[in-house]
Amino acid sequence: MNFFVETLVGGLLAGVMYSLVAIGFVLVFKASGVFNFAQGSMVLCAALTFVTLREKNIDFWLAALITLAIMVAIAIAVERVVLRPLVNQPQITLFMATLGLSFVIEGLSQIAMGASVHELDLGIVDTPIKFGDIQVSQFDLVAAATAGVLVVALSIFFSKTRVGISLRAIADDPQAALSIGIRLQTLWQIVWGVAGFVSLVAGLLWGARQGVQFALTLVVLKALPVLIIGGFTSITGAIVGGLIVGAGDSLAEIYLGGLLGGSVSTWFAYALAVIFLLIRPAGLFGEAAIERI
């Protein structure tokens, strides 16, 4: 029983890490209606930039600020150069464009900052904390707390600030929003900027967890089932979806893996997503798309 609880808790906390990445996707989807495959390379870019600056002995917070500025600049550039020309294309074309974009960001990041593996030290000591017989990782708890703070901050941002409300207006009815003077371009840039910030946080935490190197870009593959389950347009959905995927993966790897022979986590999250799609195509918290003839 203890082992079950431990696996479950470990999975939930890992799931929170996936949610962090998924939140970046949600932001971009809400603003531009596109699944931004390049988010993974943006996470890598953020982590690499931060680590490179730190290795030059720049202060933690200054390095974070500089990285943030760079990420925001990239986000704005992407919006202007890639998204705007493709604004009326089908979703699959946009997706392919972000795939191409991920190659560009990866290639340029590695030219600028090299391909070696870096250690990212956030100062969190990762000795396990014991709750009775159950062990929980300190690092994972910090990550979960960070995600929690981020969610609260973003929720306030979207419900209380002008930018947030404007975004919801655009999502609801773009023509009406335009007609009352909401500036689409500026808004997109802001949202992409925030997505860049989220990439930075995700990059720091993931980089600390597994070292900063190329495989960081692969977290995007876990984000997709999270989004399908939680809904592409909901931040709460990203968290809930992440928890479900994280817990599901962990439990499946141990219990299902025992039956089938291991490594089931490569496809289990996706199978779960497919089941959700068959039952609730818009996800738990997403908006159902209306199909017009």
Place this chain on the structure above:
Amino acid sequence: MTLISSAEVADFAPARAPVRPRSRVWIGFAVAALVVFVGVPLLANDYWLNAILVPFLILSLAGLGLNLLMGYAGQASLGTGGFMSVGAYATYNLLLRLPQLPLPVSLLLGGVIAGLVGMAAGLLSLRIKGFYLVASTLATQFFLEWLFNQFGWFSNYSTSSSISAPRLAILGHDLSGPVGRYLLTLSAVTIVTAVAIRLVHSQTGRTWMAIRDMDTAASVIGIPVASGKLKAFFVSSLVIGIAGALWAFAYLGTVDARSFNLDRSFEVMFIIILGGMGSIVGNYLGAAFMVLLPILLDHVISGPLGGAIDAGQLENFQKALFGGLIIWFLIKEPNGLAALLSRCRQWLARRTAP
């Protein structure tokens, strides 16, 4: 009874060159066949055959398969790698366990098995659409990757679950040399392409295009949408399965876990997008672009500039350039290289017309 006439369908497909007199078309084909079947093997060296022409042909075939599904029937899929692996492993097991069957039969049966698996995966498309369908095909992709890695039976329990080709031979002629493998691949690609062209111009093809363009409307007027989708998945996966078997046996000589992974699915999707979805010529253009561009870049950049640029930087630069080109193409020429080509030919035709 046809509900949509060929003339109307022609409006949806990319523009084609004006129709030439029949005899000229046949002479053109004969010359092309001579060059490709006889001239190339005589003139090309090992490197060109092994490392450029064979993968180009196989990738065009895979592109053709995906095109039937995505370009004609409008069902987006990232499961291409997985279906290729089904074809490869199915053909391997047929060659191994039923050695009496001749090679072409095993290839075809391997494709059929892949087609059936594809059809099963295609059941999802009856409920799920658009981008979400892509995500479901990812489930298929990852599941198939896991399946073949996990169960040793598929790879005959070799120590490392990687399989190598049993002897390739037709009617006693050994095909394991570069020329043999090239001719095998070429024949397979030619036959399948011919069949695909006929299929696309038939009722099935028209059904697919109706599904692609407006499937809700199509079902309202009585077009069998469900069976059309399943048929698309079946035929597409059959072709992709054959491509997979050829990739394993005519090109690499072995199956590696990374040969049929997600990157491969992306690669084939890029091929049809760059080449032009809904265009058969586009497959070949797209595949040529994919295969030749990295090699061309390598030669052009590392030739004159040589050791001046660190090999690692070069490779990263190529990656970034490649990504940039994809974006550029998607922005400037969404209908792909095929549309570009047909515009050039139209321009040429207008210049040479009286």
Place this chain on the structure above:
Amino acid sequence: MSLQRTFFHMQNLRRAVAAATVGLSFAASVAAFADDAKTQYFPLATFRVGAYASSGIPVWAGEIDYFRYINEVEGGINGIKLVWDECETNWEVEKGVECYERVKGGKNGSPVPIFLPHGDPISKALTEKSVADKIPLVTIAYGRTEAIDGRVFPYSFPTVFSFWSEASSAINFIAAKAGGKDKLKGLKIATVYHDSPYGKETQVPLAFLAKTYGFEDIQIPVPHPGNDQSAQWAKIRQLKPDWVFLRGWGVMTPVAIKTAAKVGFPVDHIIGGIWSGSEEDVRPAGAVAKGYLAITPFPAGSNFEIHQKLKKYILDKGLSDLKDPKSFGSVYYNSGVDEAIIAVEAIRTAQAHFGVHPINGEEAQWGLEHLDLSEKRLAELGATGLEQPLKLSVQDHEGGGAGKVLQWDGEKWNVVSDGWVKSDRDLLLPLIYERAAAYAKEKGIVLRDATN
């Protein structure tokens, strides 16, 4: 209309320029080498980008530095200088095959003596091609173990330390720590492996050794790339094995070490395999990696005699291929040096028999099968302690079969085994020959005569 015309002309112009550039570059590359008549061409298939680049870059540096040393300081191999170029494979089979096809013809008069695939999957794809082209594939510390039987695999050389030897040596080290091979009985040894053909290669020998010595063999797969191993290590926490044998590659290793520390498994009871055992693998894991063990045939260190020479003539003169001097003497760097030493000595052995000229594949095969790196020769090379004594033959393409166990102290590796830990080759060879025979049967290969 004129816009289209302009467009068409521009396209034409662009195409013409492109064609001219390609033509010129081909001409240039041919012309550049036209006057080096007697050089030995040695192509290098490398990976400097992609997920594994950080593991590869020090290897190529070690090789290139040693080749440069041979050229600059010793004037080449009996006067014949080495000429090399690189071909990027990204550790991918398709690119590896393309590289091989591109370079196998040789360059300006020199054939290719040996091809180093630098990738387990690439080596498997090239096995048959190398036989057809008669170019030996040398796969040092990786590759198909059955290729030890040169009667079935004439052109595949899993030299120095195959994966079966790696598994067996690790077990023998555990035995030594426990106080003897009889103490293995009842121990629980879990193998956490990269779920790929590379990772699975040690399943068979471990199962066999478990039966022989009576320990419990548990196999836990980690799906590629291995950046989340919480489930696997939670399982380990449940099973409580005495030792963990880590067969990782790339990011899997530092994540494994960190996750092990996270669940409280003692890091000094984890033995990493060859490709989980270099500085580049443990540094990203940070402070928790202290105490981690690794088994390798290329012990770390920059104090070997050959390193002192490399430092004096290559590193200090700015001729090194290393961009990060921290990697000088790392395990992967030393693997490159070892590979280069073996290649050079094989060529030298071939030259002694066939004459002093650029060596081709068949001659190199003879050279490899008659390679005898004795203690004496190693001392002459300055590689005592860095490389184990090697003696290859037609029936034994491995020739070595021992490794050293290192321990990470947070800054560097220290050797903690008693010299070279030998594997149980005598026990394993019959099994290996059986597998080779099965392969021969499947392919219809006729066994070579054991003399050459």
